[in-house]
Amino acid sequence: MGLMLPVILLLALSYMVGPCNCTGLCSPETYEFRLSKDGAFHFPVFHRKHPCLGLDDPVHAASVSDAGTVIGNDEIHEGKYFMAISLGTPAIFNLVTIDTGSTLSWVNCERCQIKCHNQSAEAGPKFDPHGSATYRHVGCSDEHCTDILADNGLPYGCIEETDTCIYRLSYGSSQYSVGKLGRDRLALGDNHTIVDDFIFGCSVDDIFLGKEAGIIGFGNQSYSFFNQMVRQTSYDAFAYCFPSDHRAEGFLIVGPYPKKLELVTPLIRGYGPRSFVYSLLLLDMMVDGRRLEVDRSVDKQQAMVVDSGTDDTFVSSPVFYAFAEAMASSMQGKGYYREYGLKVCFRSAGGEPVNWMGLPTVEMQFPRATLKLPPDNVFHQQSVDRLCLAFQPDSAGVPGIRILGNKALRSFRVVHDLQKMTFGFQARAC
Ligand SMILES: *[C@@H]1O[C@H](CO)[C@@H](O)[C@H](O)[C@H]1NC(C)=O
Numbered sequence: 001m002g003l004m005l006p007v008i009l010l011l012a013l014s015y016m017v018g019p020c021n022c023t024g025l026c027s028p029e030t031y032e033f034r035l036s037k038d039g040a041f042h043f044p045v046f047h048r049k050h051p052c053l054g055l056d057d058p059v060h061a062a063s064v065s066d067a068g069t070v071i072g073n074d075e076i077h078e079g080k081y082f083m084a085i086s087l088g089t090p091a092i093f094n095l096v097t098i099d100t101g102s103t104l105s106w107v108n109c110e111r112c113q114i115k116c117h118n119q120s121a122e123a124g125p126k127f128d129p130h131g132s133a134t135y136r137h138v139g140c141s142d143e144h145c146t147d148i149l150a151d152n153g154l155p156y157g158c159i160e161e162t163d164t165c166i167y168r169l170s171y172g173s174s175q176y177s178v179g180k181l182g183r184d185r186l187a188l189g190d191n192h193t194i195v196d197d198f199i200f201g202c203s204v205d206d207i208f209l210g211k212e213a214g215i216i217g218f219g220n221q222s223y224s225f226f227n228q229m230v231r232q233t234s235y236d237a238f239a240y241c242f243p244s245d246h247r248a249e250g251f252l253i254v255g256p257y258p259k260k261l262e263l264v265t266p267l268i269r270g271y272g273p274r275s276f277v278y279s280l281l282l283l284d285m286m287v288d289g290r291r292l293e294v295d296r297s298v299d300k301q302q303a304m305v306v307d308s309g310t311d312d313t314f315v316s317s318p319v320f321y322a323f324a325e326a327m328a329s330s331m332q333g334k335g336y337y338r339e340y341g342l343k344v345c346f347r348s349a350g351g352e353p354v355n356w357m358g359l360p361t362v363e364m365q366f367p368r369a370t371l372k373l374p375p376d377n378v379f380h381q382q383s384v385d386r387l388c389l390a391f392q393p394d395s396a397g398v399p400g401i402r403i404l405g406n407k408a409l410r411s412f413r414v415v416h417d418l419q420k421m422t423f424g425f426q427a428r429a430c
């Protein structure tokens with residue numbers, strides 16, 4: 001009897017990762033956004049190449065009823081996951097980046113007045129506020145306007161003649177979005193879940209590196225998407241698992257989440273002046289079980305922002321150089337040589353394909369929890385025989401900001417429990 005279960009499980013697993021015949025496995029119950037019995041919002045997560053999405057052009061076929069699905073699509077923005085939203089009346093369909101590192105959601109708006117990034121056709125059409133019967137502008141005395149200005153500051157603010165609230169958001173690497181605040185109807189799933197007066201930014205000027213329609217903010221602020229949604233649930237939390245395997249299905253949950261978790265570490269509120277982000281305390285890192293050799297005078301402990309909107313992980317420069325050093329020596333012993341360049345990359349000495357099973361183990365230690373990273377979460381594969389680290393020194397990103405990026409957490413179940421102030425993770429959860 002003891003042996004039966006694993007055999008059945010193996011069978012079930014091999015069925016799940018095998019080619020999808022799209023009956024049962026890809027039924028609408030797994031495919032669609034839904035409200036769970038405990039009142040949480042469940043968003044299914046797929047890579048665009050997932051068999052359940054079918055064909056080569058899944059997003060194009062998507063309609064309003066597909067809103068609420070989360071899609072990974074490297075052609076729109078590498079390493080990001082996008083939520084499909086439907087906005088306005090009649091509704092337009094947009095793919096926006098899930099960003100735990102920012103608060104206000106925004107979309108590229110029609111009559112982009114200054115400059116706007118080129119949005120890919122797959123990310124949907126630009127939103128036209130004049131074309132939506134339910135759009136309302138937000139005046140300067142609105143509490144959200146004053147909050148946004150307090151958080152993001154001058155010199156932007158109010159156009160008094162038209163009583164229009166102007167926001168400006170800055171992101172890493174000199175990216176930004178400027179626009180006006182608005183409210184409109186946000187529909188998810190089969191139109192039963194509607195936020196009637198969803199507050200968001202209508203962007204009319206931006207410098208943005210991806211081809212998505214905009215951003216959906218999960219930071220902790222009254223006007224973020226997360227706070228607007230979680231208010232309708234019974235528990236202040238969100239959880240997600242973004243699969244690295246194209247064939248796996250992930251999830252995003254807002255509200256109460258299934259409680260079983262392997263590892264839990266305290267969640268720290270904010271990071272410097274950014275009170276709305278979520279941080280963790282990194283104590284140390286290990287390569288093949290050995291601690292990094294960092295100068296004793298350097299404090300290895302450092303807070304890091306958990307940021308789903310950034311792919312790589314950024315650690316302080318002394319920690320990074322010790323890490324790169326330890327990786328290089330371990331990789332050398334495994335038959336890879338280091339290539340010199342801006343990024344830390346390795347190539348197999350004989351040009352043979354990378355042996356993923358044989359790569360070094362990397363651990364990140366947090367209070368009470370050690371994150372053991374599989375090689376897939378540590379390296380980007382550049383070609384059959386070439387790998388680059390998905391880690392960078394903080395000087396290469398937004399100086400002084402350390403980030404636990406999306407790549408490191410791929411395929412982990414990640415829980416931001418704001419009620420208990422804990423952060424949980426569990427490996428290979430999707
Ligand atoms: C956007 O697309 C247009 C038309 O294809 C092109 O002329 C322009 O250079 C692109 N802009 C950017 C910033 O890529």
Ligand SMILES: *[C@@H]1O[C@H](CO)[C@@H](O)[C@H](O)[C@H]1NC(C)=O
Pocket residue numbers: 220221267268269270275276277418421
């Ligand atoms: C979220 O924001 C509220 C209000 O500013 C604050 O009281 C709470 O501690 C924050 N929670 C987290 C996890 O940042």
